[in-house]
Each structure stands twice: as structure tokens, then as C-alpha cells.
Amino acid sequence: MNEFEYRAPQTLAEALADYSAHPSAKLLAGGTDLIVQMRAGRKTPDVVLDIKHIAELNELSYDAAKGLTLGAAVPCHIIHNSDVVKREYPALAELAGIIGGTAIQGRASIGGNLCNSSPSADSIPLLIAMGAICRIASAKGERTVPVESFCTAPGRNVLEPGELLVSLQIPAKSKGTGSYYLRFIPRNEMDIAVVGAGVEVTLSDGKISAARVALAAVAPTPLFVTEAGAALIGKEPGSEAFEAAAQAARNAATPISDMRGTVAYRKHLCAVITRRALEAAVAQAKERQ
Amino acid sequence: MASKVRVETTINGEPTEFLCEPRQSLLECLRDVLHLTGTKEGCNDGNCGACTVVMNGALVTSCLVLGPEAQGARIETVEGIAKGNQLHPLQQAFLEEAALQCGICTPGFLVASKMLLEKNAQPTEQEIRLWLANNLCRCTGYDKIIRAVQKAATQMAEVKA
Numbered sequence: 001m002n003e004f005e006y007r008a009p010q011t012l013a014e015a016l017a018d019y020s021a022h023p024s025a026k027l028l029a030g031g032t033d034l035i036v037q038m039r040a041g042r043k044t045p046d047v048v049l050d051i052k053h054i055a056e057l058n059e060l061s062y063d064a065a066k067g068l069t070l071g072a073a074v075p076c077h078i079i080h081n082s083d084v085v086k087r088e089y090p091a092l093a094e095l096a097g098i099i100g101g102t103a104i105q106g107r108a109s110i111g112g113n114l115c116n117s118s119p120s121a122d123s124i125p126l127l128i129a130m131g132a133i134c135r136i137a138s139a140k141g142e143r144t145v146p147v148e149s150f151c152t153a154p155g156r157n158v159l160e161p162g163e164l165l166v167s168l169q170i171p172a173k174s175k176g177t178g179s180y181y182l183r184f185i186p187r188n189e190m191d192i193a194v195v196g197a198g199v200e201v202t203l204s205d206g207k208i209s210a211a212r213v214a215l216a217a218v219a220p221t222p223l224f225v226t227e228a229g230a231a232l233i234g235k236e237p238g239s240e241a242f243e244a245a246a247q248a249a250r251n252a253a254t255p256i257s258d259m260r261g262t263v264a265y266r267k268h269l270c271a272v273i274t275r276r277a278l279e280a281a282v283a284q285a286k287e288r289q
Numbered sequence: 290m291a292s293k294v295r296v297e298t299t300i301n302g303e304p305t306e307f308l309c310e311p312r313q314s315l316l317e318c319l320r321d322v323l324h325l326t327g328t329k330e331g332c333n334d335g336n337c338g339a340c341t342v343v344m345n346g347a348l349v350t351s352c353l354v355l356g357p358e359a360q361g362a363r364i365e366t367v368e369g370i371a372k373g374n375q376l377h378p379l380q381q382a383f384l385e386e387a388a389l390q391c392g393i394c395t396p397g398f399l400v401a402s403k404m405l406l407e408k409n410a411q412p413t414e415q416e417i418r419l420w421l422a423n424n425l426c427r428c429t430g431y432d433k434i435i436r437a438v439q440k441a442a443t444q445m446a447e448v449k450a
Binding site for chain 1: 294310312313315319333334335336338341344345348350352353354355357358361391401419420421422423424
């Protein structure tokens with residue numbers, strides 16, 4: 001690994017000032033992507049800023065009006081075991097238990113998974129489906145970006161030099177809302193999604209009143225499929241509506257063929273995984289009415 | 290040579306100080322600086338779990354932790370599992386069930402299994418397999434390891450009762 005200077009700012013203001021002075025620095029939270037990339041020589045920063053001692057990046061709090069504030073550096077094992085997350089966002093608690101294995105979840109954060117911006121990232125489709133908003137800060141000020149607008153290309157996102165992701169804001173979920181993330185992997189665990197689908201549906205008076213669908217590993221960025229959501233709204237939750245959304249997901253996907261699957265296989269999986277994720281989300285929505 | 294940083298940490302309950310370059314992993318610091326060679330290097334990229342240790346109550350692969358990140362942390366390694374000459378029930382069960390052959394993966398399996406049993410005293414086979422999915426073993430085929438963890442869980446429950 002190349003030599004670098006390690007710094008651990010204790011406050012957000014300190015981190016932003018330092019990052020603004022050294023925009024080529026790399027930000028370290030759990031390090032499960034960054035340290036691998038640095039060891040492989042793919043990233044060679046001269047400064048590493050360890051941002052996980054900053055209070056705002058460790059926040060995990062819930063407010064019935066504001067929803068969940070999830071600090072960008074909160075590790076998956078905290079999310080997976082959080083009572084409030086398990087109660088209010090069960091799909092998120094479950095997701096935090098399937099990224100990597102136990103010792104990866106001890107370090108890896110959802111914020112880091114988002115900032116690594118891999119097309120196959122497990123957390124991003126669910127964050128999109130749940131309507132999560134990024135709180136981004138720099139020495140010049142703050143801005144917010146919806147997660148569906150965050151990734152711009154494989155490994156790239158909207159963060160400008162000197163900007164860091166502080167936290168994610170996930171809206172509070174009304175009664176009758178269910179969410180789910182489902183991925184297809186050839187193993188049972190510790191694998192990268194061939195296709196993943198994050199979905200959220202809201203039921204009112206027996207019909208779907210709101211729906212969001214997003215896919216992993218089938219486009220250069222995580223894919224928000226508005227057509228799939230539109231195909232569900234106003235419909236009764238059932239196989240006809242699910243099939244329409246599944247076909248919309250398949251049509252929106254523009255995957256590549258690689259070691260994990262061919263284009264045809266991935267497009268087929270888009271429909272299957274979307275349908276099954278919707279079935280699980282609707283079952284959860286009915287439980288939560 | 291980059292300048293070294295001083296790190297004050299606690300390892301297996303002992304306040305410990307060491308010097309390291311920022312680019313040295315916690316794994317390298319444990320093995321090469323502190324000569325705690327129980328923790329093993331396998332893949333060095335977070336897949337195999339041979340270097341698993343506990344850091345501030347969380348299971349981590351020490352190859353994916355930078356040495357300076359240990360500042361102020363509580364680290365537990367395989368060296369802290371036995372009480373003097375008395376093996377932990379997991380270590381005893383690993384021996385009795387022949388849950389190791391070459392032994393490189395064993396420290397990681399022991400550290401991970403110990404935390405599992407602290408969180409879930411009677412895990413199912415499925416729960417053990419899922420928890421230990423971050424630890425690879427190329428010798429045993431896993432069944433013996435699963436049996437050893439189950440045996441240790443049973444023995445620890447008997448001791449408690």
C-alpha cells in the first residue's frame with residue numbers, strides 16, 4: 001500500500017475544513033471497500049480522513065415526523081440489531097444483515113455502500129424504494145439529493161471535491177406500507193447480486209396507492225424504474241399488477257453479460273426478483289395495516 | 290519511510306501501546322509489531338475471515354482495519370480466549386471434533402464462534418452456518434466445525450445450569 005497520512009477529525013466542521021484543503025483525500029468509514037482498493041493500488045490518496053468519530057455521521061435516530069436519520073458511518077451490525085430500525089424499517093434491518101458477512105457488517109456502513117456507488121450495491125435499490133434523501137455537506141454549505149439521483153456511473157456519484165455524505169434521511173412509513181429488498185445470488189450469502197430489486201408499496205382501501213421499484217446490477221447505476229411503480233398504482237395487489245411491474249422492470253434493465261450472468265438471464269431475473277420482492281412487500285404492508 | 294504514529298489501545302484487556310505506519314493494517318500490527326501471531330493472514334482482502342478479531346464489540350477482519358484506527362479501541366484476539374492453560378469450551382470442542390486440519394482458519398473461527406455464542410447461546414445449525422459464512426475453511430468441509438460449535442454450546446449451557 002502507498003504511504004499516506006491518517007487523520008481522524010472529531011467534528012464535522014473540522015472534517016469539512018480538512019477535506020476542503022485536501023480534496024484528493026479519501027474518506028474512511030468502515031474501510032471494507034477503500035482499504036481493498038488502496039491495497040490493490042486502485043486508489044492512492046496522500047491523506048486518509050477517518051470520519052467515523054464525527055457525531056453526525058454516527059447518528060441513528062427516529063422521529064415519527066422526520067423519519068429515520070441514518071449517519072453515513074453507522075456500521076451494518078448496529079443497523080441490523082437496532083430495535084427502532086427492526087420495528088419501523090424491517091427491510092432495512094434485514095438488508096444490513098446480508099451485506100458481506102458478519103465481520104464485514106462489523107465495519108461496513110450503508111453510507112459507504114452508497115458512496116462506493118457500485119451498480120450492484122445491495123443497499124441502494126432499497127434506499128431508492130424507501131425514498132431516502134442524502135444530506136451532503138462541504139465547507140461551503142449543505143445540500144440534499146435523493147438517492148435515485150446520487151450515482152452517475154459505476155463507482156461515480158454527484159459528490160463534488162470537498163463534499164461528504166453526512167447522513168441519509170428515510171421518511172417515516174405510514175400504516176399499510178411495506179418494503180423489501182431481494183437479490184439473486186448463486187450462494188446463500190457472501191456474494192454479489194446478479195440482480196437485486198428494492199421495492200416499496202403502500203396499500204389503502206385494498207389498492208396500491210404508492211409504489212417504488214429500483215434494481216441493482218442491471219445498468220451502469222442502480223436503476224429507479226418509475227414505470228414499474230406506475231404500473232402498480234391504483235391496482236389491487238395481486239399477480240396481474242405484479243406481472244405488469246415485473247415486465248416494466250425487465251424492459252427498463254440494460255444489463256451486461258459477465259461472469260455472474262448473461263444479458264438474457266439478468267433480464268429474466270429482473271422480472272422474477274421484482275415480482276417476488278413485491279409479494280414480500282405487500283405481505284409486510286398487510287401486516288402493518 | 291512514512292512517519293510512524295503512536296497507538297494506544299487495549300488488547301485482551303491489557304493496555305497496549307505500539308508504533309505503526311498508517312498503511313499497516315491492524316493484522317500486521319498484531320503480528321509483526323506486537324508478535325501476537327495467533328491471528329492469521331489468509332486472503333488479506335476481507336473474504337476469508339482468518340484474521341477475524343473483535344474490535345469495540347464488533348467482529349471485524351483485521352486486514353481491513355488500519356493500525357491507527359485501533360487508537361482507544363478494545364481489541365480481542367484468539368490469544369485472549371483461553372484462561373491460562375484452561376482451554377475455552379470452543380477450543381476443547383474444536384480439538385475433540387477434529388474441527389481443524391491445517392489450522393490457519395481456526396483462530397478466526399474461534400473468535401467468530403465465541404461472539405456468536407455470547408449473542409445466541411443455543412444457535413441452530415442454520416444460524417451457525419450463516420454467522421460463520423465470513424470464515425472460509427478449505428480442509429474440514431465445515432461439518433466438523435459446525436458440530437464443534439454445537440457441542441461447545443451444549444457444554445456451556447450445562448455448566449450454566
